[in-house]
Amino acid sequence: MSAPEARMSAPRTDLPPPPPRSAGTWLLLAALAALVVASFASLPLQWRAFFTAEAIDSAREFLSGFAPPDTSAPFVRKTFAAFWETLAMSAIGTLLAALAGLPLALAGAGRLGRVARAGTRLVLNVLRSIPELVWAAVLLVLAGLGPMAGTLALAAHTAGVLGRLFADALENVEPHAEQSLRTNGARPLAAFLYATLPQALPQMLSYTLYRWENNIRAAAVLGVVGAGGLGQMLKYHLSLFQMPSAATVVLAMLVLVALVDAASYLLRRALTR
Amino acid sequence: MLELDQLTKSYGGRAVLAGLSHGFKAGEFVAIMGESGVGKSTLLNLIAGLDAPDGGRVIVDGTPMSSLDDDAATRLRRTRMGFIFQAFHVLPHLTLRQNVALPLLLNHASPEPAGAMLDAVGLHGRGEDFPRQLSGGELQRVAIARALVHRPALLLADEPTGNLDPDTANGILQLLRSETRAHGAGAIMVTHSHAAAAMADKVLLLTSSGLKLA
Numbered sequence: 001m002s003a004p005e006a007r008m009s010a011p012r013t014d015l016p017p018p019p020p021r022s023a024g025t026w027l028l029l030a031a032l033a034a035l036v037v038a039s040f041a042s043l044p045l046q047w048r049a050f051f052t053a054e055a056i057d058s059a060r061e062f063l064s065g066f067a068p069p070d071t072s073a074p075f076v077r078k079t080f081a082a083f084w085e086t087l088a089m090s091a092i093g094t095l096l097a098a099l100a101g102l103p104l105a106l107a108g109a110g111r112l113g114r115v116a117r118a119g120t121r122l123v124l125n126v127l128r129s130i131p132e133l134v135w136a137a138v139l140l141v142l143a144g145l146g147p148m149a150g151t152l153a154l155a156a157h158t159a160g161v162l163g164r165l166f167a168d169a170l171e172n173v174e175p176h177a178e179q180s181l182r183t184n185g186a187r188p189l190a191a192f193l194y195a196t197l198p199q200a201l202p203q204m205l206s207y208t209l210y211r212w213e214n215n216i217r218a219a220a221v222l223g224v225v226g227a228g229g230l231g232q233m234l235k236y237h238l239s240l241f242q243m244p245s246a247a248t249v250v251l252a253m254l255v256l257v258a259l260v261d262a263a264s265y266l267l268r269r270a271l272t273r
Numbered sequence: 274m275l276e277l278d279q280l281t282k283s284y285g286g287r288a289v290l291a292g293l294s295h296g297f298k299a300g301e302f303v304a305i306m307g308e309s310g311v312g313k314s315t316l317l318n319l320i321a322g323l324d325a326p327d328g329g330r331v332i333v334d335g336t337p338m339s340s341l342d343d344d345a346a347t348r349l350r351r352t353r354m355g356f357i358f359q360a361f362h363v364l365p366h367l368t369l370r371q372n373v374a375l376p377l378l379l380n381h382a383s384p385e386p387a388g389a390m391l392d393a394v395g396l397h398g399r400g401e402d403f404p405r406q407l408s409g410g411e412l413q414r415v416a417i418a419r420a421l422v423h424r425p426a427l428l429l430a431d432e433p434t435g436n437l438d439p440d441t442a443n444g445i446l447q448l449l450r451s452e453t454r455a456h457g458a459g460a461i462m463v464t465h466s467h468a469a470a471a472m473a474d475k476v477l478l479l480t481s482s483g484l485k486l487a
Contacts, residue, residue, distance in 0.1 A: 180362035183323060184419075185351025186379050187344075194375065198366045 065243035069251055079233065079252050086229035086256060089147050089222070090215040093154025098208045100159040105166030111192075124167070127160025136222045150227025154215050165207045169200040202271045209264040216260045220253050230256070274299040274426060274459060275320065277484075279329035282315055288481075289315050292329070295477070295484045299426065302453060302460045304470035306487060307479035313463040316479065317429050320461065321354060322346035334426070351379050355420030355458070357449075359432035361412040363404045369415050370400035376423040390418040393455075394448060410441035417449055421456050428453055428460040434469050446472045 049055060070076075106112065107120035135153035143149040177195040186194065223231020230253050237245040275297040282290040289312040297303060307313050318324040320331055322338045331338040333353065338346060355376070363372050373391055374384035391400055394414040404412060413433060420428055433449065434442035450472050453460045462473065470476045476487040 176358075176360060176362050177364050180356065180358060181364075181375070182347075183321060183350065183356050184376055184379070185347050185349075185354070186375075187347060190379065194367075195364055198364075 065241075066247035066250075068244060069247035070242075070244040071248065075245060075248060079230070079248050082223075082228075082230045082233045082249070083252050083256055085147055086216065086219045086223065086231070086253075087260075089151045089154065089227070089229055090212060090219040090260075093151045093219070094158055094208060094212040094215050096151070096155035097158030097162050097211070098204075100155070101162035101166050102204075104159065104163035105170055108163055108167030109170040111170075120163075121167070124160045124163040127156055128164065129160070130157065132157045132218045132222060133225060136225050136227050140226055145226045145228075147228035150219060150222040150229065153222060153227065154218060157218075158211050158215060162204075162207060162211060166200070166204050169203045169207070170196060173199045205271050206268045209268050213257075213260055213264050216257055220256075274334055275461075276332040277320075277329070278332060280316075280319060280326045280331065281328040282312065282319065282324075282326050284315075290319075290326075291481065291483075293483045294329075297459060297461065300457055300459050302450060302462070302472070302474045304462050304464055304473035304476045305479055305484070306464060306467075306470055306476060309465075311479050311481065313479055314431055317431055317461065317463055321350055321356070321429055351376065352423070353426050355423070355425040355428045357413070357416050357420050357428065357430040357433045359435035361404075361409070361416045361436075363412055363415050363419070365404050368401050368403055369396060369407075372404070372415055373418045373422050376419060380423055382423065386422055387418075390422040391415075393452065394418045408441075409437055410445060413437060413441075413445050414448065417445070417452060421452050421458065424456055425458055428458050428462075430460060430462040430464075432464055433462065434464070434466060439468070442466070442469065 104120055104124060107116045108124055110117040132153050135156045136149055139149040139152050139156075143152065173196050175196075177199065178191045181191040181195050182188065219227075219229055220231040220234070223229040223233070224235045226232060230249050234246055234249045234253075237243075237249060277293055277295045280290050280293040281288065293316070305313055305316070315324065319326050320333075322331070322341065325339065333349065336349075338349075341349060363369075364375070367375075369391060370384075370387050374387035377384050377387065388400055391397065394417055396411065396414055396418070399407075399411075404415070407415065413436075416433075420430075428449075430449070434445055437445060446469050449460070449462075460473075462469065464470055470487070477484045478487040
């Protein structure tokens with residue numbers, strides 16, 4: 001063995017030995033393992049049922065119903081219209097959420113005092129704790145069936161999420177730049193606009209694009225409760241067992257999600273470069 | 274041009290400044306030294322009107338700072354004072370030219386002199402660079418250019434060489450000295466460094482009993 005090899009294979013003596021695990025740690029790990037085993041044992045999971053010849057035949061028969069997708073021109077045109085409707089719902093919902101989230105974030109970041117901060121954080125918690133589906137159910141009663149209710153449902157939930165993320169982004173900005181501008185005689189608004197907002201903006205735009213990606217998927221789900229778009233078409237054709245048509249809608253959803261993912265990734269990369 | 278009259282300031286019941294009085298002449302370069310916690314940065318904040326004294330007065334050009342509301346104090350800082358900090362505080366998303374032009378824009382003046390100011394501090398041709406492309410010494414040069422571009426009467430510097438190696442610090446101090454002289458500005462520099470203090474016209478020692486010549 002050469003000298004360098006010997007040095008590399010020799011045990012390192014410059015690091016202290018790792019701390020010994022206490023008996024309590026081992027007991028805790030054993031208890032966690034026992035809980036996992038007990039969880040599986042207590043549930044009536046019939047793994048074998050997935051792999052019986054009957055189950056495999058049923059699945060094959062069900063899935064083969066989707067092929068080939070319905071590619072007739074009228075249906076493709078109809079799917080394309082729903083595709084745009086879903087895209088528009090997610091884009092407008094996210095835009096409205098970002099517009100509402102920014103002023104909420106200013107108050108939520110303590111820019112308007114402690115009382116406003118606590119009150120706004122509570123409002124943001126409520127907005128984002130209620131899932132889009134529940135918002136949609138409520139708004140369908142108010143706005144009727146269609147994309148309007150879906151768009152507003154996305155906007156309400158996402159405003160809660162973006163408001164919180166924007167507020168955290170503003171609070172996490174290094175404060176000295178704004179303080180230094182204030183010291184140099186800038187008014188509070190000018191110091192905020194020149195120093196703090198530009199530092200937080202790339203992160204805020206990145207959050208908004210990421211939520212847009214999420215809202216594409218959410219918009220498709222909201223369609224199931226009657227809020228328009230591809231989701232509504234999917235529910236309709238599945239409920240009538242028109243599997244080729246449902247397959248076309250599912251493919252349109254896949255294309256939409258892939259396109260928005262790619263666009264969002266490229267935009268975020270450009271913003272954070 | 275600057276008069277401190279019986280200034281007192283306490284934090285949590287502990288007196289930091291107790292009846293401090295001193296006069297500063299226009300164009301004078303003064304270094305203030307003292308132990309940590311004795312109140313050097315507090316004194317700079319009181320002079321700038323960023324903090325209010327518990328008692329006594331800070332008088333700038335015959336005007337007591339205490340008589341000014343927040344807007345007027347902001348305006349006074351913007352037009353009559355410049356600041357340099359230990360950690361530079363240059364805005365990362367603006368070019369060097371935009372950073373230096375900020376005090377001019379805040380004063381609704383033309384940003385034109387920013388380029389010449391960058392030349393004066395040895396950053397010729399770097400106006401379109403961003404702060405991330407600069408070393409610590411170069412960043413402090415930008416801070417000096419930004420502090421002097423609007424021709425303030427008084428420059429306040431809080432440990433301006435605290436983050437720099439001795440050679441770079443020496444270059445920055447000489448630049449600070451020559452540029453304040455060229456602009457006819459006075460300067461009050463808080464420092465722990467004897468080498469930095471040696472560049473000043475006058476060195477004052479801040480102790481619990483007040484300011485005295487070192």
